[in-house]
Amino acid sequence: MTKSNRLPAIVREQMTSEQTAMLDAILAGPRKNLNGPFVAWIHSPALGELAQRLGAFCRYETGLPLRLSELAILATAAAWQSQAEWHIHLPIAVEAGILPDVAEQIRQGATPDFPLEDERVIWNFANELYRDKRVSERTYAAAVAMFGLPVVVNLVGLLGYYALVAMTLNAFGMRAEGQGEGDLPFAETVL
Structure with missing residues (x-):
């Protein structure tokens, strides 16, 4: 279970029926754990239920291979510096299948040296959308030509969902299961 220094501990016996229904849905679904934003979302089960269903689609049903979905998620984590x-x-x-050197370049904020063109297209799309708040005609055309319009729509949804995840994790000071303070990929900003 993800830990937070801002959220009160919550145990099943103290949960409302809506919270236990959300908890049970997450644990019975493809994730089978609460690692991620779910500990925060359980405090708002209406949001949490909708978000976890959207997340299941964005993670498993976008039409992108797992390698490219995970690349888009790493781009999001780096853009938000989500530990x-x-x-x-x-x-x-x-x-x-993402090369460790490529992942490290992303973490450092460098332009990655991708071995495959589909990775470059996903990176350009995500990077432009996060950096410029828009996607250039060239990048958009390359993405649609390579993946088709429905998958590009799903890619935007995936990026938006994982930005929500990153914001949730950052706002509530959450750490992943097994993640210690010496295990942080980004410099920690304390406000």
Whole structure:
């Protein structure tokens, strides 16, 4: 379970029926754990239920291969400097085929040296959207030509969902399961 220094501890016996229904849905779904923003969202089960269903679609049903979905998630984690999001998704991305050197370049804020064109297209799309708040005609056309319009729409949804995840994790000072203070991929900003 993700830890937070801002959220009160909550145990099943203290949960409302809506909270336990959300908890049970998450644990019965493809994730099978609460690692990520779910500990925060359980405090607002109406939001949490909708968000976790959207997240299941964005993670597993976008039409992108896992390697490219995880690349988009790493781009999001780096853009938001989300400690827990990076910690959770880095091993998944590497196992799915993202080269460790490429992931490290993303973490450092460098322009990655991608071995595959589909990775470059996903990176350009995500990077432009986060950096410029828009996507250039060239990048948009390349993404649609490579993946098709429905998948590009889903990519935007995936990026938006994981930005929500990153904001949740950052706002509530959340760390991933097993993530210690010496395990932070980004310099910690204390306000």
